[in-house]
Structures are given as structure tokens and as C-alpha cells.
Amino acid sequence: MIILWLIFIGSLVLLPGTALLALRWAVRRGEFHNLQKAALSIFDEEEPVGLVTDHFPGMEIPDANRRAPRDP
Amino acid sequence: MSTPNSPSMLQALSPSDSGELEQRRVLFAEIDASCRLPVLLLFVSGLTWLLIGTVLAILASWKMHNPGFLADWAWLTFGRVRPAHLNAMVYGFASESAIGISLWLMCRLCRVPLLYQWIIMLAAVFWNLGVLIGVAGILAGDSTGIEWLEIPSYASPILFFSYALIGVWGIITFRFRRQPHLYVSQWYLFAALFWFPWLYSAANIMLVLAPVRGTVQAAVNWWFAHNVLGLWFTPIGLAAIYYFIPKVIGRPIHSYYLSMLGFWSLALFYNWNGMHHLVGGPMPAWLITVSIVASVMMTIPVVTVAINHHLTMAGHFRKMKYSPTLRFMVFGGMSYTVASLTGVLMALRSVSEVTHFTHNTIGHAHVGMYAFFTMVVFGSVYYIVPRLTRREWPSAGLISLHFWAAALGMFLYITALSVGGVFEGLAMDNPDIPFLDVVKGTLPYLRIRTGAAFLLAIGHTAFLINFVWILARLWRPYRQATPMIIAATQPESGPIKP
């Protein structure tokens, strides 16, 4: 029964303990700062914000802020 | 996993002169070109499994109300066709498509081309082999008899090792990312790629290779089976939604803070949910209670994600009319909310008392696996394949047909089984109704389900035709594509320098 309790209490302390320490470290390191910047990371000069990137074949989106096709 | 850290390995893994690549941004077209063969292979084989699974599904559904149908062959008996359907769909169609989507998304978000494509292709071939042997084994009567893990022990190691190749490759790609920011989809993908092998190997070892004793097996079984949905398909589905909705409408996700809250609360609570499948069963009561509590806590990630997606979409719902991907994604995202919130209800003891052991559960499983995940797969494939092939989808009509057949089929399916299941459960808990009358009462709902299955099959056929058609176009010379592809990719000859 002792082993059971050791494992039980051990995991009860160890797992959340590690998680809390990691969280504290991450906050101090600034991992949670300026989040919105990461939200923009899927947009760039190739496909900027505002560019609609999908539509049915042969159909145009009326209000799309669409870039003119490049010449090959 | 330690070797890739060294610079020599980095150079060895680079597809071309790494110095040049580091100086400029990798273009989407280059990433698409590197993903072309492996991801198409995964999608094509996934689609093949989808069709096989559909046939098995119709067979199983038909047999439910016509028990004498094809009953003279052992390999076509209901009890073998049903698990064959599940495994063909889960490990064939859904997992292969999920892997294809994950690799493509991972490369795109990390801004690195897929390295050594042949390893992925080899893994895909062996994965298919594993599923094929597994499904054939189930039909031959070699099922392990453990739900969601029926694939016999002579096929599951093939699956595991081909997965290992893919998973390691996904994580190596992650390791070499050139994008300094980790996007929310990358968290989900990374987590899913890591969680799945743990779940799969632990469950196989503890249930098939060296089974634990007694009902602990049931605990491991449902810890695994629920987590396949919760920690493998759900994160990949959410990763796709988090990428494609903002990408298609060209607008960043509403709140990055909410997406972070959603991710960590899902990671924390979902994996504790499984024991709600054993409510009333011969298990320690605390175990089931813990899972019910965790199931209720799932409201947090689900509502968070729903709010976030809704606010991102706000004012852009009209675009669903024009974008196939967006249509499937929004349908999938909304189904995720429905699936999870009904799941919360079904975990409660008082509700489970009625709905457990009924067709309601089957309906619920399809909200998660089809209305959510499969619709997200369809949406992703509609976005990815034109970029891989550099060809447009040949027919807009077939895409529309696919969507409406799938949406209507799912609506029918879910309504019939959810409602029918509740009536079945209420009747079953009432001893005044003879059991055979309970069974007979379910027949109308089971027939509607077969009708729904045919609708879904029509959708799948439309999808197949479009897919074969676009692949056939690969043999035609490349012409100026419509703006959709041009906007997103560069011409094949000579990438434009930034």
C-alpha cells in the first residue's frame, strides 16, 4: 500500500509542480507577450491580410480585396 | 531525436544549399511542390478507404433492418462488417487524410519544404498495408474484440512503425521551422503527432500484447478510444480550422488569447474523459466521476473555440457562398461545438442512464467523426489539392453536390439516431415494454439511417469524380490557372525574388 501512496502523492505533487514552474518560467520569459503578433504570422507579403484565398472554380468573390494576377 | 540538433544533421537534411534558403523566405509554391507526391498519395489512399468504408457502412446499416441480407458468409456477418467499417474509416480514411493535412500544414506554418519525401511515401505505403491486413483480418474473424483497437496484433505493429516514421518526420519539420512564431495550429499538430503514438502503443501493449487483468482493460480501452478522437482527430481538425478560416477570409483569428486558453484547457481536460463510456459499469465509482467532471469541464475549450471562430467569421459568413473550403470548415467547426456539448450532456449519469447502450451513442460518434472531422478533411482537401496539382477543381457543381449531400445526409443521420436512441433508451429502461418491442421501435430510425448513408455515398462519389478528374488533368499541359491559384502560388518557372 505504501508504494501506491508514494506513486499517488508523488505524481500529485510532481506533475502539477513541474507544470507550475514551467508556467512561471514561461511568463517571465515573455512567452505570453504580444500574442496578436503570432496571430498575424500566417499572413505575409505573399498572401497579405485581406486576401481571400479560396473560391469555387470559375466564380469571383464580389467584395474580395483581391490582388491582380501576376504575369508569369 | 537528439541527432537533429547538430548543425551537420541540419545541413544534411536541407533539400538544397541551406545558405541560400536561409536568406530568403521559402515560397508557398516550393513547399507545395515538395509536398506534392506524399500528400497526394495520402489523400488518394485516404479517399480509397473512404469508399471502402462507405460500402461497409451501407452493408452494416442495411443489415440492421434486414438481418437476413448476405448472412450466409461468415466474413460478411454484421459483427465483422461493422468493426471493418470503423477501422477502415478511422485508420484508413481519417488517419491518412489527417496525416496528409498535418504534414502540409506543418511545412507551410514552419516555412520549410518537406524533406526526403520518399520516407513519407514509404511510410504511407506501409500504413496502407497495415490497414489492409487489419481490415482483412477483422473480416476473417481475427478481430481483437476490443473496440477501436480491433486490428489484429499481426497488423498493428506495421501501423505503429509506419506512424513512427511519419511522426518523427513531422516533428523534425517542426524542429527546423524558419518561422519564428508558433501559430496555434502548430501547437495542435505538434500535440497530436506526439499524443497518438503514446496512446496507440500503450493501448496495444496493455490490451493486446500483454493484457492487464480484469476491468482495468476496460479503463485502458476507453482511455484510448476516447482519446483517439480527442487527442488525435480533434487537434488536427482544430488545427485545420484555425488555419483555414483566417486564411480563406484573409483576416487574423479574433483572439489569440482565447485560442491559447482553448488549447491548454483541451489538453488538460479531454484526456480525462474516457471513463464516461463506462457509467454504471463494474468500475471504481471515483474513476467514472472524475471522467464526468472532466467531460463537463470540456465546456471551457469548446465554448472558447466556438466564440473565437464565430467572432473571426463575424461579418464574413457571406463568403461561405463562394468558398468550398470555408463552407466545409464552418460546418465542421459548428459540429464540433454540437458534438462536444451533447457529449457533456451524455456524460452525466442521469442522461447516460437512458442513452448509454443505444443508437444515440452511434449518432453522437458520427457528429464527432463525420460532421466535425470528416467535413474538415473535405474542406482542407479542397484547399490543398489545387495547390499541390496546380490545377483548379474541374467542377464547381460536384463540390456543391458533395457539400449538400454530406450536410443533408449528416443532418438526417444524426437526427434519426439521436432521437431514435433516446426513445430506445427510455423504452429499454421501462420493463413493461418487451425487449423485442424496443428493438422493433428502432427500425424506422435505422431505415432513415440507411437513407442517410446513401446520401453520404452520393457526396463521396461526387468527391471521387472531382478528385480523379483533377488528377487526370495532371497529364494535360499546365495552362494559366484561375486567380485562386495564382494568388496563392507563383508560376512554376523561376520563383519571384522578394
Add this chain to the structure above:
Amino acid sequence: MNYGPLLFLGVFLTLASSWCGLVLIPQLQLWKSGGLEAVKLEKTGEFYPPMRSGLAEHGREVYRANGCIYCHSQQVRPKGFGGDFLRNWGQRRSVGRDYLRDKPVMLGTMRTGPDLTNISLRQPSASWHMLHLYNPQITSPGSIMPPFRFLFETRKIRRMRSPDALDLKPPFAPPPGYEVVPKPEAQLLVDYLLSLRAVTPLPETE
């Protein structure tokens, strides 16, 4: 949140928590409390759960191979929870010890058909099971259970009728001069079904 190892740590810890909580701890709890051992019953001096006969154990394989689990559960929920007691599916709830000798444990999640925990008490006759497996419509008209005709052989009667031949009446009877006999798999499956019962009172069910 752009630091990979941090993500890894979080992802690792979360799954580790449920692996410990839902898989490891129940195993330890049952192991330590003796829930994973057969008990000697005071009244009879026998061990519970009893060993199944070799035939029934093979019948279990037939049950597994043909996916009976997808329509039949093998668990009785507690009294007052659902209709299990009222439908006479059991006189006591199922407990973990009932399944000690089962590999795999087939609790089941569907009741398209009735629960089978105590089927041998409700239907103790082997010939009933044979007829029911051959064609459920004989014994339970309107049932949606598939017929398991492939577990039987229809053959020409040689000299005299086999003692095992099913007693089939029209419209289910084979053509004149033919008989339907169970294959070994059917015999084994029926042996297994007749071994299914869990009524012995145990300390944890009192």
C-alpha cells in the same frame, strides 16, 4: 508561446496526468485491494470466478471473432440505475471480479440485443440457443439479430438422422432428405453462452 520545448513539456504532462490517473492508479488500486485476485468463497470453498471449461473458452473466441459485442453487453448496472434489474438481466450488479479471467474483457457498449451477463440462467437450453443462432426468427420473431447459418451445415441424411440435427419446422426446415447440423464453432459458442452467469454473492456486492 513560441518555445518548442515548453510546448512539449505541457503536452507531455497533460497526457501523463490522465495516463497515471485513469490507467495506472486503477491498476494499482485493484491490485493492492485484491480486486485482481480470485476469492475463495466461504460457503462452498470454491474460487470465484470459476475457470471456464476449455470448450467454453474456445466458444468465447467464436463470440469475439463474430463481433457479438457490437450488439450485446455483458454488464449489469446497479439496482435502480436503468432497467437492468427490472428486466431480470441480473440479481446483482456486475463487479470487477466477474471479469478476472476474461481476455479481452467484453463489457460491450450497445444493447441492440439484450444483455448476456446471465443468459445461461434465462435460456438454459442448448437446443434453444442452436435454433436461435441458426435463425433468430424461429425463437424470437421480429428480432434483428442476423442468422448465423454459416455456423451450421445443411447436409444429406445418410442412413439415419444425426442426433445433433436441429429440430426445424416449416418454413425453416431444410428440403426433405436433408438435415441441419451445427458445426463445431456453433457447439463451442453455445457452450460459452451456457457458461455465462454472474450471480454468486461476493463481499463487494453485499
